Each structure stands twice: as C-alpha cells, then as structure tokens.
Amino acid sequence: MSDYQCLEYKKVGMVTAIHLNRPDSLNAFNRQMRSELLIALEHANQDSDVRVVVLGANGRGFSSGADLAEGFLDGQTVEDQILDEYGPILSLIGAMDKTVIAASPGVMAGVGAAIAMRCDLLVMAETGNLMMAFSNVGLVPDGGASWQLLRYLGYQRCYALMAEGGRIDASICLNAGIANKLAPADQVLDTAMTWAEKLALRAPVALREMKKLLRQAADDSYDETVKREAKAQKICVETADAKEAMQAFFEKRPPVFRGE
Template sequence: MNFETLLLSIEDGVATITLNRPEVLNALNQHVYLELIQAAEQLANDDEVRAVIITGGEKVFAAGADIRDMAMAGALDIALADRPSAKALEIIENMPKPVIAAIAGYALGGGCELSLVCDVRLAGENAKLGLPEITLGILPGAGGTQRLPRLIGAGKAKEMIFSGDFIDAQEALRVGLVNKVVPTEQLLAEAQRLAKRFAARGAVALRMAKSAIDEGLRMDLQAGLQYEHQCFSLLFATQDQKEGMEAFLQKRRPNFQGK
C-alpha cells in the first residue's frame, strides 16, 4: 500500500511508520489521520508484524495539528466533524501488538497526543513535548486532557496543559512521559532493538498482557484482577504456552508461533 504522507516499512516482524511531511514539520491533518487509519488497520491484521514503531525521523516527530485546517471552523463544524483523528488514535491505542513512539524534535499538540496512544515512548535528546493548544484559545482535543493525566498524574498534566509550555526530554523522563532518553542519532536503532525484543516474545501473550493492562486501568482493582485471571487462564489453551514452558524446562530458547 502506497501513502502520500507516511512511509511504511516492515522488517523482521517490526513495522515502522514514518510521518513524512517535512515541509510542515509533520503537522497532522485529516489526510495524515486517514492514512494512519489505513496503515494501523493493515498492521493490526498482519500476523507477520509483531511490533510497530511510529516516528517522524531525527528532526521532528509531529509539530501538532495543521492549524490552517481549523482556523475558520465554527463550533458546529467541529462538533459534527468526522474526527478521523479520534479513530486513528483509537485504532493505534487498541492495536493487539506493542507500539513504540520514537520521538525526536517537537512532539506538540496532536503530535504529543499521538505519542500518548503508544505503549512505550522513547525520546531523543533533542525532543520537546507539549500541549500548547491553550495559547490558541482552545484545549487539547484529541485525548490530551484524558490520557496525559492518566499517564503522569493530574497535577503535572494540568501544569503542562494550562501553561502550554514545552518540556525537554529529561523532564519528560522525570515525570514519566517517556520511558527512556537516548542520543538522537541512536533513537531509531534503540526503538528497533526494543521492538525486536518484544517481537521475539509470544504474540498471543503480548496481546493478552496489553489487554489486561489497558482494560484493567478502566476497571476497579477487583474487576481488573478478575480480568487478568481470565487472560491468564486462556493462555493455557495456546501452543505458545506449551512451547514456552517446555523450552524453559529443556533450557533452550522458545520458538513461539503466535498460536
């Protein structure tokens, strides 16, 4: 599948989606989101793909939404819009395999919100993250007010959203917005290393683990524990569980088949 605003490559079970609008710092518009929907649906249904990386390259991740698309909109226009952004982010967030954001340069507004739906965020040393919508007289409208507080806590999220200020990679690491900071020139290699590590694990167990975490966060603790046990039990009906435990007992590497 060919895209106009994205680059997509697949190698050794790892898919890499690269935002490709360098002339506008990878600003996100409806066309980008529609192509993200297509790419994410394709990868979600491809059994050969075990992990996904989303990046914008070494210079910029995504410098927010394309303001030209919104400047003349009215309240009714926004309320009745199709919102491909919401659909794209939902599909990525619920993809049944690990998704890693490799963030270099600016990840602002919609770009920051895109990173929030990924399972793991790696940042280059040049990364700057923020939700500056308040400086435009609006608020983060693609999940920022909901996902950011759940990730880093309400207090720090409110500080970032109310001020619109950016934070650098080290501050993002300190508050838990990113998992790791690496030299920018090593960012994609580090993301690929981590993705291949995930890809080597049992695909069914990964899917179940991701579901147990994400669904559990939407439940109270007791319901979450029950859901975790259901996921745990179901894995004992898989070939991967038998292979994993046999390999452990035989002191060899498991050969998971994703079944």
C-alpha cells in the same frame, strides 16, 4: 508500500515501521496524513506476520500537531474533525493486538503528542520535549492528551502545563513515565526498531492479553481486574507458546514463539 504521500511504510521481519513524512511542516497532521495513518495502522494490524509496530517520524520532530492552515470540510466542525478523523486512529492504537512503539526524534506537540502518548511504549530524543501550546491560541488540549497527562503528572502539574501553554523536557517525560527510553536524536528510530525486534520474539498472545488488561485496568476495580487476569491467564496457558516455553525451560534453550 508506495501508495502513501504523507507516510513511509516498511515491514522488517515481524516489525512494521510507519514514519510520518511531512518534515517541512514538522509532520503537522493534515487530512491526508490522518487518512493514511489510519489505513497504515489497519494494514499492520491485519497482517498476521507483524507483531510490533513502530510509529516514528522523519525530520526534526514527531509532530507539531494539527495543520491549522488546512481548515475544515464544508459543514464540518472542529468537534467533528477530532471525533471522525483523529478518534479512529486513537482508538485503533489502543485496541489493536500489536504492541505499538512511538519514536519521537524531537518535539511532539498538540494532537501529535496525544497520539505518541496513546502508543504502548515511547522512545524520545534526549533533546526532545512535549508541548501543550493550545492555550497560546485560546484552545484546550484534545486527542485524549488531558486524560493521559493527568495520570502521568497529577492535577497541579498537568494544569500548569496546559494553562501556560508550556513544554516539558524529555528527562521529565522519562521520570514521569511518559517516555520509556531516551536516545540521541539520530538514534531514536534505530533504538525503537531494536526494541521492537526484541519484543517481536516474545509470546504474542501474552503481549496481546497484557495490553488488554492494562488498557482496561484504569477503569476497572481491583476485583474486576483479578477476574480479567484469570480469564487472560486461561487463554495463555492453553496456547502452544506456553507449552513451548515450558519445554524450552527444561531443555535450557530459548523458546521459539509462534503466536499459537
């Protein structure tokens, strides 16, 4: 689609690739890019032919965070901006039926890192890193970054990272579970696309229900999760895809999933 100024949007088979495209600012989020990203994600989510979304970036990094030079709208506070302009993006990534893979070719900082961590999966450059430099300018992390990092790193490591305005390398992100895969910087996007194409061949309904279960499980009790799993399993068992998988098993062939 050619209507975007700050993004590139491309559909390849059952995968949509959305690339942040402000490389001169290290893909800092200005108002235009926030608006376009929400529109692009909504478009991909509404496309029934799309099963996986890759959220990548052009240039040396995923994003340096918010574009601090832009400022706020008249009467707008920073709280308003976070909730009104970033909030819908973060909510949609978590709620959409599609699997979303973030692909970071270098640094991911601030709210850019928060958006990458909000995705279902993450591929990072081997030489990349995650930065939480908020305290260097007297600010706190936002975009849900503190929620994410606390769960990955534990309180002490998370607090040290945030308080010192520090960074953690890609290898540490991989070991902590923040990143799923590492790749050379110039192969990050291709690695994410190859992974997306493989996932797109799997049963869409099952992947959708898995995502819902995992997103909810952090807030549910064990017993509540068992009940949710049972309901999700009922949905999956009744799909044509489940019947196709069983047939393919007996016929000793790969299943062909249609999302039905």
